Amino acid sequence: MNNFIIKAENLKKSFNGEFVVKGVDLQVPFGGCFGLLGPNGAGKTTTLRMILGQSPLSEGNLEVLGMDVPTHASHIRRDIGVVPQLDNLDPDFTVMENLKVYAGFFNLRGGGLQERIGELLKFVELTEKANVRINQLSGGMKRRLSIARALVNNPRLLVLDEPTTGLDPQVRHMIWGRLRELKQSGTTLLLTTHFMEEAERLCDDIVIMDHGVILSKGHPKQLIKQHVEPEVVEIHGEMDALPGILTEHDIHRVEIVGETIYYFTNAPDEIIRRVENKPDVHYLHRPANLEDVFLRLTGRELREI
């Protein structure tokens, strides 16, 4: 039997002869949350579109829920919910109507539906907004409604493309809570994000991709262990003050970005001693996180896409 909800082999996609996904292998297990991380232009959204059958593969094999994509894409989408990167709710309809009409696309109607919609509105805390038009909702409410809409067909796989981008911390935490509940109830989550805290909190498995290839995969903690030293000391200060801190044969790994020095180390105490008493220098001592891994793997240059 097939143990994976998504199985991709050597997935490739080219636009006008230029490859944006260059041979991606994915094995997403049933249950849990799988994160697809990468900077803008990494190929995340294109990969998602292929999984949903919205973009034909240029090469490779892809199976979702045990069926071939794109051959059975329409059928597979019966069991998938999608929260898109940009909300595409229907502005002419109310909150309730949005859910009803969308359910209609899945051929869902009748008695059970009203009840289901009631539950979903409660789940995303929009019960009081049921008869409000979309343009009267805040960004956070729209995103919550998008999540409710994606759940209307009771999907086995929920695909979320950067679900909390642009939201305030309250909404973000609320959404994270709901996603954890879904995970516990057995829904598989596939998440793209470039928000590392989100990935670290939610994902059981992640892959980091860039320029169309997978750079690394594993559990977030394991990735941190594998790619960076456990602790980080960040030092900020006037340029003139910094040279005194750096020593010629530093035993620690050092990265200098603008006016900040990053030490990645097993022994932070020694570094802290160097800067503790300098008035012009500020430092931050913290455990290494997924963002350090991400920047290590994908580099620091800006992505303008």
Place this chain on the structure above:
Amino acid sequence: MLDWRLPRMRHGMIHVWRRNLLVWRKLLVPSLLLNFGEPFLYLLGLGLGLGRFVGELGGLPYLTFLASGLIASSSMNTATFEGLFSVYTRMVPQQTYEGMLATPLEVDDIVAGEMLWCATKGLFSSSAILLVSFLLGAISHWQALLCIPLSFLTGLCFAGPAIMVASFSRSYDFFNYYVTLVLTPMFIFCGVFYPVTTLPDFAQSLVQLLPLSHAIAVIRPLATGQEPTQVIAHLSVLLAFALVSFYWATVLVRRRLVQ
């Protein structure tokens, strides 16, 4: 790379059509104002005003002549504007299709559903004119009711080209080309306001290539109690425009939405 396969007709197109109908129902009052107000103004202003000087045309009072032409042209205009502006709105700024494509619906369902919807709106507006014309006494024959299904066919025939244009448009402004170069000339030259036989010979043969001429050739006699001639030929032209443009619209929208 284009996907040249024939459009697949699936039940999903009804969902797309129904979604548009539900939106239309929410905006019913302004829609009806447009549907009834515009023809009313045309018929009063041009039909009665200009009619006083024109007298009869083709054996018909001018009001009747104009009304029967407008039944055809309003389906054309309505289906075209829906296929251009509304389809583009749902395709690009509103991303409605992106949402639909995350469900079991497919591009082919969207195009077929939009074709049906554009034609339905065409039918609504033609029916409104028919009703207004009846109330003004311009049209009184029962066989005028046959214009209703014909206005649907006329709508289909103009929905396809409009959706094609929307599918490769980058902005709303692009539609000006189509409206000015294609739609308005048909409205002016295909016999809505005067018989095409008054045009110079070469222009008459050109006008015969345009679908609105054929729609009017069937709709006008039906609306005014005369017997239409060459019905099969005219209907075939309309059907051919509808089918070929439906096929092309499907191919082009696939290219736009499924990349």
